[in-house]
Amino acid sequence: MYSATTDYNQLQLVLPNGAAIPFDRLSGSGLAGRWAQSGSISGYAGATIEQGTASGHGYLLTLRDGSKMYFNQYSPNRLEWTTDRFGNRVDYVYDAGLVSRIVSANGRYLDIDYDSDNRISTIADPLGNTWSYVYDSYGYLSSLTRADGSMRKFTYKRRAATNTLPLQVRLESIYDGKNQRVLLNGFESANGSWTGRVVKQTQADGGVLMIDYAHVDGSTTGVLVTKPDGSARRVVFDQVSHYPLTDTQAYGTALAQTTTYERSAGGQITARIDALGRRTEYRYDSAGRTTQIKAMAGTTQVRTTTLSYTVEGDLATIVDPLNRKTSFGYTQRCLTSVTNPLGKVSKATCNAAGQRLSMADPLGHTTTLTWTGEDLTQVSDALGRNLRFRYDALGRMIASADAQGNLSRREYDPLSRVVKSIDPLGNVVETGFDANGNVTAILLPHGNGVTYTYDTRDRRVSRTDALDQVERWVYDTMDRVVRYTDRRTRVTTYAYDTLGRLTTTTLPGMGGTLAASYDSGNRMVALADSLSGTLSWTYDSFDELTQANGPQGMVGYTYDAVGRRTGMQADTQAQVLYSYDVGDRLTGISQGSESVSFAYDNANRLTSQTLPNQVQTVYTYNNANQMTGLAWGKAGQTALGSLGYGYDSIGQLVAQTGTHAPQALPPSSSGNVFDDNNRQTQASTVALSYDANGNLLSDGSRTYVWDDRDRLSQIQQGGTTIASFSYDALGRRISRSEAGTTTNYLYDGQNVVQETQGSTVNPILTGLGIDQRYARNDTGGRTYFLTDMLGSTRLLTDAGGSAVQRYEYDPYGATSQSSTAYTNPYQYTGREKDINGLYYYRARYYRPDLGGFISEDPIQLAGGVNQYMYVNGNPIINVDPFGLRVDLIKMIDYMNAHANRKSKGQCAKYVRQGLEAGGADTSGHPIAAADYGLTLEKNDFSPIDPSAAPESGDITVFPAIPGHPYGHIEAYDGSSYVSDFSQSNFYPSPAYEGSGPVTYRLNPGSSL
Secondary structure, three states, X not given: OEEOOOOOOEEEEEOOOOOEEEXXXXXXXXXXXXXXXXXXOOOOOOOEXXXXXXXXXXXXXXXXXXXXXXXXXXXXXXXXXXXXXXXXEEEEEEEOOEEEEEEOOOOOEEEEEEOOOOOEEEEEOOXXXXXXXXXXXXXXXXXXXXXOOOEEEEEEXXXXXXXXXXXXXXXXXXXXXXXXXXXXEEXXXXXXXXXXXXXEEEEOOOOEEEEEOEOOOOOOOEEEEEOOOOOEEEEEEOOOOOXXXXXXEOOXXXXXXXXXXXXXXXXXXXXXXXXXXXXXXXXXXXXXXXXXXXXXXXXXXXXXXXXXXXXXXXXEEEEOOOOOXXXXXXXXXXXXEEEOOOOOEEEEEEOOOOOEEEEEOOOOOEEEEEEEOOEEEEEEOOOOOEEEEEEOOOOOEEXXXXXXXXXXXXXXOOOOOEEEEEOOOOOEEEEEEOOOOOEEEEEOOOOOEEEEEEOOOOOXXXXXXXXXXXXXXXXXXXXXXXXXXXXXXXXXXXXXXXXXXXXXXXXXXXXXXXXXXXXXXXXXXXXEEOOOEEEEEEEOOOOOEEEEEEOOEEEEEEEOOOOOEEEEEEOOOXXXXXXXXXXXXXXXXXXXXXXXXXXXXXXXXXXXXXXXXOOEEEEEEOOOOOEEEEEEEOOOOOOOEEEEEEEOOOOOEEEXXXXXXXXXXXXXXXOOEEOOOOOEEEEOOEEOEEOOOOOEEEOOOEEEEEOOOOOEEEEEEOOEEEEEEEEOOOOOEEEEEEOOEEEEXXXXXXXXXXXXXXXXXXXXEEOOOOOOEEEEEEOOEEEEEEEOOOOOEEEEEOOOOOXXXXXXXXXXXXXXXXXXXXXOOEOHHHOEEOOOOOEEEOOXXXXXXXXXXXXXXXXXXXXXXXXXXXXXXXXXXXXXXXXXXXXXXXXXXXXHHHXXXXXXXXXXXXXXXXXXXXXXXXXXXXXOHHHOHHHHHHOOEEEOOOOOOOOOOOEEEEOOEOOXXXXXXXXXXXXXEEOOEEOOOOOOOXXXXXXXXXXEEEOOOOOO
């Protein structure tokens, strides 16, 4: 920090990148007084500097969020310490004027040594992990050796701008840990003089990026970036504020998309107009905080969100477009209460360090957290069940133990990557990395593993499984997969448009093609499948799907002002209507004369459901929100049945009671043999065989036929086809032929809403959740579903409320039923049971008799070390409606291992990779973080009440805001928030306060 004027009326804070943030005097004179920042739209907006405070005679800089920086009173006014808003302090220790140690609030530190020219030579952590730095003769960093021994090298270009000193020095090339040149910069010469501006970047694969700084008018008000694939991006800047005014992707082509910004005199975005012409307006208070957001401004569809703040600048209220208010309360700036629109209050307590000590729902059920310094060491749920954590000297979690003492452990390499995971049974998974940090090998508990190789841009190019079967990938210069070869050596190719959107997929053999079309909002509007026909979609101005069309029929949708679905009409059926209370809870579903109603307690737990035939299900829970019982009945009639659930001290289901509880354990099995890819090759005395992609081909009596998209197409027995299946462009099963009958299916998203057999149409009344099903036409007329905790159908009832069909299941879904008079296929966990005995779990088929799937998990090891196992061997409490499982632990582990100290502006990329590490399907993912809601919902995440206490694995999506047109996305790891960097609090920066983020949580039972 230094004074820009001799009278000290303006101080300037100099950032590491050389930029200076000005502070103008408010009071005082000379070296004493108070200064304030104004005019910036950065995180320093509204910050103040005071000289001579209780902290000392130096200069105390206080940011709007309450964090502080303290600078020495003597020139050069070095930074002595920083604190967050709660006073957690980081100290900077100096030796001969140089920072020699950085000490965190809990005493952890980094030691810094210097060479004879006062340049950093080493940085070491408390475990002795050391980073070393070497410089060239001009004093520029030439190599970095990381704690694992891997190196990064740098070279520079030195030129005199106008043939005079001093020399300009620019970074010319970067070499990675494999000594591969990953980047080569070329520099501009203008009018015979070298300017030093980068105009060309050559990638490791030869791809070239070009930059034209004088594209608009010969000045730098407009820049044209030509990407390696030839596509161009044009950005035009305001000549005064230097912020972007327009940003055009695919510039100069028919697909060009331009986003336009309107700004205040201070540079704040007051309006954003996207490529579809949709205008979003923003208003701010005097401190630069967003107070109002108007989507579709200037139209009759406008949706307005209003925000207010406390005196300290914390978010106080959010009022949504339906005028519903959510309020936030604070104690010493720590969020301690959230009042939802129903007036129900969730509470929390914090310690002086701002760490949350307890969280209570509106019913008072309390989760407590225990901290040792900065480390979360224990979490106790509302039943007093404890989960304990242990950390090493670097703050890395090395062990966790549940209430029964079951211990899980982790080991790390010098770069804090998890290299060994050991579960409570002693099973070990080891992970190897190359010099660039890519995973090269995963060693599984049974001793075999999977290996990977990468190209010069660190893109995975091969995967070899435990049976030495190889699949390969080829990429274009934009890092997009253009060719994939599977383990059967079949080739799939991919083509993209100028905007980078996947347009054509050409499958191998008889797999046909998929051709995608998009609108200017990058929304897919059509997907043409050469095998099954074309699907098409239309959207409203808020990107909400209004109509889905396909060969099987049409489904239309309507929404209210906050995006809740209010109507759905499937083909020629009567419209389904949805009603909600002010707290966003679904209270009713109606279609024609039928209606379903729902009731909740103050903790938003479903307490009762009433079907159209007036049969009611009543639910009870323990204080940890686990279901303890359900009972079915109709007023005035004999009770239909009940189920009770009991849990042990770590939350495992250990008992079932009631009229529908299982009466005996299933029989044991023996003689099962598995190969190194976890494929079951023998069941008792029966041999099973598979193709190279892991699909079951034969079980001794039946032959399974797979199409060239790896979808089960036929089952044959004795040379006769006993079942055949077909699928649409999204992979949904649209027809099934068995026992001489063909059934066609119409979908609402992933739920079947109509079955057609010849001229007979069977409408199905479904809910908003996956596999929620209430009524269906059957052979005996309209029947109504009663389900258990897993969603398994236990009873079918008739219009009068009497039970007409009963189902029983063993833990893995072997099914028995009281009669064969009904055709209902929706049985175990709500999935479809085919006549052949298989259950259709969307991505895969499941065999209850084997307790596993008949093909590999499409998400491979991300779904678990056994790619055929059903819900990791715990089917009595977990479900897998998609045949996939997102592993939240793996997601969080990946994100924490790869998070940076500071944001790199790549939050969407890091969260996406974390999701993929956990097994999520991110195909078709958006570019912007703000648009990730649909991708999360596709993977069985659902939005939660903003007042709910955070849980590990929650993912929060922030909307686009001024200065951040792509929004933000982050995950909660159980104690803190992580994106592309380890965040200090919920908001990645003060600019996002009050932006109205949406938090998504994996639906219960979808993950272990």
